[in-house]
Amino acid sequence: MIFRHRRAIVWCAAVVVLVAAVLALPVFGELGNENDFDDPSAEAVTARNAVNRASGAFATPSVVALVRLGAPVASAQGRERIARVAAALRDPGVASVVAYGPRVGGDGATSEADLLGGGAPADRRLVSKDGRSTYLLATFRQDDLGARTRIEQRVRGIPYVTLGGGVYAARQVSSQVSADIARAELIAFPILFILTLFVFRSAVSALLPLAVGVATILLSFLAIRIVNQFNGMSIFSLNLINGLGLGLAIDYSLFMVSRFREELAGGKDRQAALAATLKTAGRVVAFSAITVAAALAALIVFRQRFLYSMGVGGALCALIAAGVSLTLLPALLGILGEKVNAGGPRRWKEAIAREARAERSGFWYRHSQRVMRRPVLFATASAVLLIALGLPFTTIRFTGIDASVLPKDQSARIVDDAVKNEFPPNETSPVYISVPRGADVASYAARLPAPVAPPRIQDGRIDLIAPGQPLSDEAKAFVREVRAVPAPFERNVGGQTAGFLDQQGSLRAHLPLALAILAATTLIILFVMTRSVVLPVKALVMNLLSLCAAFGLVVLVFQDGHLEWLLAFDSQHAIESSQPVLLFAVAFGLSTDYGVFLLGRIKELHDSGLSNEEAVALGLQRTGRIVTFAAALMVIAIGCFVTASIIFIKQLGFGVAVAVLIDATIVRALLVPALMRLLGDWNWWVPRPLARLLPA
Incomplete structure (x- = not known):
C-alpha cells in the first residue's frame, strides 16, 4: 500500500511537518521548570502550600539582591546603598522586603519592632564576613502583578546590585535550556550529516535520516505541547526529545535503508525490495520503538514532573520516530529506488556491492568466529571489565537542584555562590x-x-x-x-533541604515499581519477538552490566571531578538525585534497541535453517557495521548534551553516550557472541504452553 501511495504519503507528510513546525515551536515559551523535582504529596510541598495559603505570599524569598557596598555596612555609603536597593524592591506585588536594619513591608511602612528575628543582632546574618557586602530578600505575593519586571527596571541602573533567588534561577535555567538545545543542534546536524554521508556512502541516503529526524523532533514537540495543555510538562523534556529523536531517526533510517539496499542488490525490484524491507527491518524497528517507549514510560510512575515529563516525551518521541520511519521513509525509498545510492563516488557504490557479497569473509564474521572459539574467556573478561568500571557507583552521593547548576556568569549563580561562600547561615533558604x-x-x-x-x-x-x-x-x-x-x-x-529529603524518599518509594515495569515490559516484548525465554533474560542481564559500567563512569567524572577541564563543568561532588533513575531508563531503552536489531537478524537467519553459531556469525556480520555506526551517531546526537551549561543535562548526555558505546562494543561485539555460543540451542528454548500463546 505504501508503494502505491508513496507520492501522496510524501506530500501529506510534508504538509503535516510544516504545520507541526508552526504549531510546535511556541512550546519553548509554554513549558517551565518550577517545582520540577518535587513530589506533590511530599511533606515539604504540603508545608509550602499551607504557608502560601495562610500568607498569600511565597513561602521562601523570591528575590535575593546581592549588594556590594564598597564600604563597611554601618557606614553612610553602606546605609545609603541599602536604602536605595530596598526602595527599588518595594512593589505592590512584593509582600515583604528584608534588609540590614528594619524590615520594610510591601506598603513601605517600617517599625523598630519589626526587626529581623525580633532584635538588631540577628541582622548580622545579612552581612558578609568581611562586613562590606549584604543582601536583601524580597518575597512575592501569590499574584506578583509583574513585580519582577518592574524591579529589574528600577535596579538596572544600579551597578553594585546583582539579582538572584528563585524567580531568577528558574527563568535563567529555562533560557539556558533553550540556548543549549539550539547550540546542540548547530553542533550535531553538520557532524551527523558528514558521518551519515560516510556511513551511507551516498548523499541522497545521508539526507534521509536527517529528514526523518527533523520530522520526528517537530512532531514530538507538537505532541508534548498538546500534552502540556492537560498536564504540565517540564522544559527539560525538550532536551531529551531533541537528542533521542535525532538519534532514533538515524538508527531506524540506517537499518531500513541498509536492508532496502541489500534487497535491491539481491535482484528484487523496488516494490519487492520495499515489501521485504518492511517485513524484516520494519518489524524490528517497530519492536525496537515499543521497547524504547516502554523503558521510558516506566518513568511515568514517578511523581516528579522532571521525570514523568521525560518519560512522556521520550516514549512519544520513540513511537513517532518509528511511525515516521515506517511511513515517510518507505515512501521516499519507493520513489528513489536505485537512486538511493546516488550522490556518491563510484568506489563507494563498489564498496556497497562488495560488502553484500563478502558476508562470510568480512571482519564481523571472522571476529564472531574468533570469539565463539573461546567463549568462556571472552564472556568472563567482558563481565569483569564492566563490573570493575561500575565500582565507583558504590560511592555515589546525591545532591539537589539549586542555582549552582547554572553557568558562573548567570546572575542567580553569582548570588548563590556569594551567599554560600561569603555569608553565615542565613534566611535565603x-x-x-x-x-x-x-x-x-x-x-x-x-x-x-x-x-x-x-x-x-x-x-x-x-x-x-x-x-x-x-x-x-x-x-x-x-x-x-x-x-x-x-x-x-x-x-x-x-524548605529546600526538607524538600530534598522528601524527593529522595519519593524516588526510593517509586523505584521498585518502575524497575518492575521496565523489566516486565522488556521481557515480554523480547519474548514475543524472539520466541525464546532465554534471550530476553540474557538481554536484561547484559543491559544491567553495561548500565553498571556507565553509572560508574558518571560518578568517576562528575562526582569525583575527573575531566572537569575537558567537559567544562564544576563538580558538585555529588550527582543530582533523579539522574540515575533517568539515565537508567534512557540508556536501558537504547541498549535494548541495539539488542533488538542484532537478535532480530540472528533469529531471522536461525529460522531460515542455519545453525546457532552460523546464525550468530552471519547476523553479526550483517549488522555489526550498522550497529557500530548507529551507536556512533547516537553518541553524537545525545552526546552533544555534554555541551550544555546545565550540569545535570551534561550528566545525562555523558551517561547515555558511554552506555551506548559500551553496549555497542563490549556487549554486542564480545558478550553476545560468547554467551550465544555457550548456551547453544538453549538460546531458542521456549516451554510449549508459552509457545502456544504466541502468534504463528
Missing part, C-alpha cells in the same frame, strides 16, 4: 514549619533545635535557620531533628 493559625505554638517552638538562631514565630509558620549550607549533612540532620519533635497539632516541615 530557611527551614519553615506550617502550623495552624491561632494555635499556641510557643511551647512547641521552645522544644525545637535552634543551633543558629531562636525560632521566629509568625502567624501560620515558624522559621528556623539550619546550620551549614542547604543540602549539607548538617542541614539534613537538622531537618530530621525538627521532624522528630512531636507537636500537639498538625504541622509540616518545609
Whole structure:
C-alpha cells in the first residue's frame, strides 16, 4: 500500500511537518521548570502550600539582591546603598522586603519592632564576613502583578546590585535550556550529516535520516505541547526529545535503508525490495520503538514532573520516530529506488556491492568466529571489565537542584555562590514549619533545635535557620531533628533541604515499581519477538552490566571531578538525585534497541535453517557495521548534551553516550557472541504452553 501511495504519503507528510513546525515551536515559551523535582504529596510541598495559603505570599524569598557596598555596612555609603536597593524592591506585588536594619513591608511602612528575628543582632546574618557586602530578600505575593519586571527596571541602573533567588534561577535555567538545545543542534546536524554521508556512502541516503529526524523532533514537540495543555510538562523534556529523536531517526533510517539496499542488490525490484524491507527491518524497528517507549514510560510512575515529563516525551518521541520511519521513509525509498545510492563516488557504490557479497569473509564474521572459539574467556573478561568500571557507583552521593547548576556568569549563580561562600547561615533558604493559625505554638517552638538562631514565630509558620549550607549533612540532620519533635497539632516541615529529603524518599518509594515495569515490559516484548525465554533474560542481564559500567563512569567524572577541564563543568561532588533513575531508563531503552536489531537478524537467519553459531556469525556480520555506526551517531546526537551549561543535562548526555558505546562494543561485539555460543540451542528454548500463546 505504501508503494502505491508513496507520492501522496510524501506530500501529506510534508504538509503535516510544516504545520507541526508552526504549531510546535511556541512550546519553548509554554513549558517551565518550577517545582520540577518535587513530589506533590511530599511533606515539604504540603508545608509550602499551607504557608502560601495562610500568607498569600511565597513561602521562601523570591528575590535575593546581592549588594556590594564598597564600604563597611554601618557606614553612610553602606546605609545609603541599602536604602536605595530596598526602595527599588518595594512593589505592590512584593509582600515583604528584608534588609540590614528594619524590615520594610510591601506598603513601605517600617517599625523598630519589626526587626529581623525580633532584635538588631540577628541582622548580622545579612552581612558578609568581611562586613562590606549584604543582601536583601524580597518575597512575592501569590499574584506578583509583574513585580519582577518592574524591579529589574528600577535596579538596572544600579551597578553594585546583582539579582538572584528563585524567580531568577528558574527563568535563567529555562533560557539556558533553550540556548543549549539550539547550540546542540548547530553542533550535531553538520557532524551527523558528514558521518551519515560516510556511513551511507551516498548523499541522497545521508539526507534521509536527517529528514526523518527533523520530522520526528517537530512532531514530538507538537505532541508534548498538546500534552502540556492537560498536564504540565517540564522544559527539560525538550532536551531529551531533541537528542533521542535525532538519534532514533538515524538508527531506524540506517537499518531500513541498509536492508532496502541489500534487497535491491539481491535482484528484487523496488516494490519487492520495499515489501521485504518492511517485513524484516520494519518489524524490528517497530519492536525496537515499543521497547524504547516502554523503558521510558516506566518513568511515568514517578511523581516528579522532571521525570514523568521525560518519560512522556521520550516514549512519544520513540513511537513517532518509528511511525515516521515506517511511513515517510518507505515512501521516499519507493520513489528513489536505485537512486538511493546516488550522490556518491563510484568506489563507494563498489564498496556497497562488495560488502553484500563478502558476508562470510568480512571482519564481523571472522571476529564472531574468533570469539565463539573461546567463549568462556571472552564472556568472563567482558563481565569483569564492566563490573570493575561500575565500582565507583558504590560511592555515589546525591545532591539537589539549586542555582549552582547554572553557568558562573548567570546572575542567580553569582548570588548563590556569594551567599554560600561569603555569608553565615542565613534566611535565603530557611527551614519553615506550617502550623495552624491561632494555635499556641510557643511551647512547641521552645522544644525545637535552634543551633543558629531562636525560632521566629509568625502567624501560620515558624522559621528556623539550619546550620551549614542547604543540602549539607548538617542541614539534613537538622531537618530530621525538627521532624522528630512531636507537636500537639498538625504541622509540616518545609524548605529546600526538607524538600530534598522528601524527593529522595519519593524516588526510593517509586523505584521498585518502575524497575518492575521496565523489566516486565522488556521481557515480554523480547519474548514475543524472539520466541525464546532465554534471550530476553540474557538481554536484561547484559543491559544491567553495561548500565553498571556507565553509572560508574558518571560518578568517576562528575562526582569525583575527573575531566572537569575537558567537559567544562564544576563538580558538585555529588550527582543530582533523579539522574540515575533517568539515565537508567534512557540508556536501558537504547541498549535494548541495539539488542533488538542484532537478535532480530540472528533469529531471522536461525529460522531460515542455519545453525546457532552460523546464525550468530552471519547476523553479526550483517549488522555489526550498522550497529557500530548507529551507536556512533547516537553518541553524537545525545552526546552533544555534554555541551550544555546545565550540569545535570551534561550528566545525562555523558551517561547515555558511554552506555551506548559500551553496549555497542563490549556487549554486542564480545558478550553476545560468547554467551550465544555457550548456551547453544538453549538460546531458542521456549516451554510449549508459552509457545502456544504466541502468534504463528
